Amino acid sequence: MKLTTRGRYAVTAMLDLALNGNQGPISLAAISQRQDISLSYLEQLFAKLRKNELVASVRGPGGGYRLSRAHEQINVADIISAVNESTDSTSCQGKGDCQKGDPCLTHQLWDDLSEQIHTFLSGISLAALTEQRAVKSVNERQIKLSGERDDVNVEALINAKALNL
Amino acid sequence: MKLTTRGRYAVTAMLDLALNGNQGPISLAAISQRQDISLSYLEQLFAKLRKNELVASVRGPGGGYRLSRAHEQINVADIISAVNESTDSTSCQGKGDCQKGDPCLTHQLWDDLSEQIHTFLSGISLAALTEQRAVKSVNERQIKLSGERDDVNVEALINAKALNL
DNA sequence: GAGGTATCCGACTAAATTACTTGGTTATTT
DNA sequence: AAATAACCAAGTAATTTAGTCGGATACCTC
Numbered sequence: 006m007k008l009t010t011r012g013r014y015a016v017t018a019m020l021d022l023a024l025n026g027n028q029g030p031i032s033l034a035a036i037s038q039r040q041d042i043s044l045s046y047l048e049q050l051f052a053k054l055r056k057n058e059l060v061a062s063v064r065g066p067g068g069g070y071r072l073s074r075a076h077e078q079i080n081v082a083d084i085i086s087a088v089n090e091s092t093d094s095t096s097c098q099g100k101g102d103c104q105k106g107d108p109c110l111t112h113q114l115w116d117d118l119s120e121q122i123h124t125f126l127s128g129i130s131l132a133a134l135t136e137q138r139a140v141k142s143v144n145e146r147q148i149k150l151s152g153e154r155d156d157v158n159v160e161a162l163i164n165a166k167a168l169n170l
Numbered sequence: 171m172k173l174t175t176r177g178r179y180a181v182t183a184m185l186d187l188a189l190n191g192n193q194g195p196i197s198l199a200a201i202s203q204r205q206d207i208s209l210s211y212l213e214q215l216f217a218k219l220r221k222n223e224l225v226a227s228v229r230g231p232g233g234g235y236r237l238s239r240a241h242e243q244i245n246v247a248d249i250i251s252a253v254n255e256s257t258d259s260t261s262c263q264g265k266g267d268c269q270k271g272d273p274c275l276t277h278q279l280w281d282d283l284s285e286q287i288h289t290f291l292s293g294i295s296l297a298a299l300t301e302q303r304a305v306k307s308v309n310e311r312q313i314k315l316s317g318e319r320d321d322v323n324v325e326a327l328i329n330a331k332a333l334n335l
Numbered sequence: 336g337a338g339g340t341a342t343c344c345g346a347c348t349a350a351a352t353t354a355c356t357t358g359g360t361t362a363t364t365t
Numbered sequence: 366a367a368a369t370a371a372c373c374a375a376g377t378a379a380t381t382t383a384g385t386c387g388g389a390t391a392c393c394t395c
Binding site: 032033034048051052055062063064065066067068069070 | 368370
Binding site for chain 2: 006007008009010013016017020021024039040081110111112113114115117118121122125126129134135137138141
């Protein structure tokens with residue numbers, strides 16, 4: 006699990022699709038303008054998103070991309086993994102280049118962590134991300150109205166929900 | 171919050187320290203050998219870890235580094251942030267280069283996600299990471315003994331614990 | 336105090352990745 | 366036929382990562 010600006014671009018673009026793609030496909034040119042990402046770079050990213058069946062395309066005038074599944078069925082880990090495909094795991098995964106004892110242990114610990122992050126991001130769908138905003142603003146309104154309750158608890162609640170706890 | 175091999179190196183090195191540094195400081199040369207990371211690269215990483223007061227150094231023969239706090243008090247987010255210091259937030263944070271409406275919204279959504287990841291990693295201490303291994307092997311032994319219960323629940327349990335739920 | 340050890344420090348470099356550019360083609364609509 | 370927008374490949378600039386080199390400084394041991 007890697008988390009770079011590349012993944013951010015992909016998630017941002019997918020969020021744009023989720024927010025604006027309710028009626029008909031959205032062209033990359035539109036996303037490019039709104040999110041300030043170069044068109045050709047978007048093309049490269051969407052080629053991978055398409056291969057991973059996260060988006061579907063419509064060619065020709067009025068065409069573009071749409072999410073290929075319900076917003077609830079697409080999670081952040083899917084998007085980031087799709088776009089990072091190719092380069093990973095230079096560690097001693099399966100290979101015999103790992104000495105015995107301690108080295109393998111720490112590598113294993115890292116892998117555990119990496120898996121935890123993946124599990125965490127798998128629990129956050131596009132729907133959850135966009136809805137959460139609503140949850141938050143509702144909460145902010147409630148604070149203003151009641152003068153009670155900070156949003157730390159809401160944060161925990163959201164995390165719990167994201168993890169399906 | 172960025173998550174690259176650089177952060178992996180840092181976490182791995184810190185895990186090595188946590189596991190091997192119980193009696194006296196550990197030299198970077200030792201970590202370099204065990205974890206197969208170049209000495210000079212480790213020096214660069216530890217310069218940042220030291221500035222962020224995650225490790226303390228002892229110079230001269232028999233010297234090296236030790237964790238500057240209890241294992242429970244050092245979390246993964248601390249380590250990764252320390253080592254990534256400098257380059258970040260090319261987005262429209264605070265600046266006026268963001269158009270109105272949709273663009274700000276998706277950027278905001280990304281920031282929310284980024285914050286969630288940070289919160290998540292803040293909940294995972296070096297102690298938790300190393301202990302978890304013990305938890306897992308205990309669980310594996312239990313499975314072998316009883317033939318019952320897969321480790322999905324344990325995974326959830328660990329996540330819940332990491333999040334302080 | 337001489338020699339060895341290990342942190343500290345800065346500048347430079349190779350390799351890899353990222354973000355973008357260019358110049359097309361193909362499919363589809365009007 | 367013309368315009369639109371996905372598709373595709375190759376190349377490039379910029380950035381980041383990982384490592385090298387050549388030292389200086391602090392500290393311990395003999």
